[in-house]
Amino acid sequence: MSEVSYGEVIDYTKAPPLVQGNPSLATIDDSIARPMEKLPNKKFFMALSITLTMLLIGAVALAYTFYYGIGMWGNNIPVGWAFDITNFVFWIGIGHAGTLISAVLFLFRQRWRTAIARFAEAMTIFAVMCAGLFPLIHLGRPWYAAFIFPVPTQHGVWINWNSPLVWDVFAVSTYFTVSLMFWYIGLIPDLATMRDRTTNKFKKMIYSVLSLGWRFSNKHWQHYEKVYVILAGLATPLVLSVHSIVSFDFAVSILPGWHTTIFPPYFVAGAIFSGFGMVMTVLILVRKIFNLEYIITMDHLDKMAKVTLLVSMMVSYAYLMEPFIAWYSGDPVDWYLVLMRATGHYAVGFWVMVACNVFIPQLFWFRKVRRNVVVLFIISLLINVGMWLERYIIIVTSLYRDFLPSSWHIYVPTITDFGILIGSFGLFFTLVLLFSRALPVIAMSEVKGVTEGAHPSHQIGAEHE
């Protein structure tokens, strides 16, 4: 794929076009709808077989867990949380980038988001689905999850409203619901376009039902756009609250290494960081596979790399503050934990995490790195690794050296732990692959709105912009 180059001389006074090559509106529809209208190629089935295998591994590991109990895992007191909650925090963090791109960038009128918003939102939903599984799984007997909901029971006791675990359930389920609605509302016009494009009767029926009979009427667009802004305005504080509440699961406890006030912003920054890493990983693959390079341009990847660099430095700041506060507070237990993280049994993981999250993203200072797809792809993978390790280090190192030396215990994951982790990746990528065949991966109606000449030139009293 040859990238459209702007030449050696860069004109900084004029923003590059959001969609390259000035395609017609019909071409945009054609290229976005193509994956849904053609039979999938061999590569797709190869990819799907790999992800389904991963999903199967996860299913087997889960069946073992549910039959024999969570004794199949490496968890043991005091390390009561390990892979399960690590995976939960990791996946929910992945989801946050989607909301950031679709909602926060929308509110800031960053119109380059249109090309990647749909995909990022879909990733949010799939990631939250993966994340939502882990609190259920880590119970070992998942049907007991019913006790966390405020339903009347025969013993008469209600749930503990003061517990961050209860807040977590409310936050994650609200987040999933709102993300799903936001995504679906955005999909409606595109589903209507698909309804009018398709010649297959069965597909037409499905698209008709899903598009709710959308008619592209301007009287509808007017309210629709308003609702989109409102949802974006609701989703923006929501995304901040969700990861803050996830961090409360740790920060409200009194364990050294968890009991810190920096946790909410630190977790939110980490979530955005890991999410952007994952969005980059998937988008680089998608634009290659589906030839969408003129819609998801190098400029998009460049801008995402810049955001990643920014949040990487926010995460680095938190990494600096943790040992500083541990030292400054003069609490020997806190300081011991900092030393154990850097030099203890999990030191390798800690330093890999620091390398992936702090040092490697510094390469994004260089324009050449930001515009090299291969390097971007490798770095985005490393960010994923680093951010998974971050949650692992936070959870396991705080637990394995708690206040009581007699209960110290070294956690070693078992094959079942890894099986479930692999299974969650299998689930995520299976859903991504199916989504890329079944629904428009790029918001057609939004991309049409950002092509050159899409809007009549400015006039007094124009409502939008």
Place this chain on the structure above:
Amino acid sequence: MSEMKKTSQAVRRLYGVTALFDRPERLLHAVGEVVKQGIKSYDAYTPYPVHGLDTKMKLKRSMIGAVTLVVGLTGASLLLLFTWWTNSIDYPLVIGGKPLFSWPSYVPLMFEMTVLFGAVSTVTALLVIWLNLPRNSHPLHDTDFMKKVSNDRFGICIEATDPQFDERSVKALLEKLGGASVEAVYYEERELTLRETILDPKFIGAIVVVAVLTSGAAYFGFNKMNLIRPWNSLTVQDKVLPETQSAFYADGFAMRPPVKGTVARGQMPYRYASDIPGAEKYMKNPILPTKHVMELGQRDFNTYCSPCHGYFADGQSRLQGQFPVPPSLHIDSLVTAPDGLYYEVITNGYQGVMPSYERQIPRDERWAIIWYIRALQKAQSPEVANVK
């Protein structure tokens, strides 16, 4: 629209006249002209929201945000009310020493409920109330016009309900404005009633079937499946229950007798049972009368001894003759009696009048009581040496 004409035996009605434009500027111009003509029932159709169209159409500002505000705040209030009722009224429970209604803990939940209620209500209101969706039986559906505006054309439809509507003049107007494929759109009268299929017996029957299947599955899940391994929730365990036999030991008992000579913690064997002279001769008080011991002795004496012996061991029973009244412990023979006698009597009782307290009072506490009795005796017959 040609296919509609072919199939329709039924009454056809005119919905309106449509026209297509290839550029948004032309649509804007056309809309401006239509408004100038005083036409009210019309709508513009665009593949994406076109800037400036709302102003041209003189649409009023969308007030759907009011739904978000009102319902969102309702969600927060309901949550607050619910947390207050559950934790303060229905089952008051003190958690972590906090007040029953510790509202700061509920702030995150209130926020989540604001967002959830606000978002769900806004989307529902948009679709159902503002846009009157889902509706797949609109006359414009499945027309060439709709297929174009969903792709790359910009359309306008002037509806027949407009008082000024006249098919010929409207067509002429749209053609004059540069509209392509100016066409009339018809619909069949029965389409007006299509939405009532929700009361179709088939649909209701399907719902009933789903309900029966769901409740059957739920019954099976909750009443049968959770008794099958591995879901039996530890109700079946590999342990020996009372009245059952153990297959592990030859004698069939699960409990093993302790090794000979085993002494349980805090249960020193007492070898002078009913042997008062032996106890008097050999038992010595093994603990020292510290402040703690004296307080322990006082507490136990007041608890176990004082009902019959009185708080001062003077035989002032509080039981008003329902039990035999014991003698005062201040008589000479008892003041001079050795500690072993007291220990023996507390442990094994006395002549069927005083019961044994072996099970109620641990060994060390018996000795603590004896120290306390000694202190009471000294207090009743003070000597100069004791008062120091």
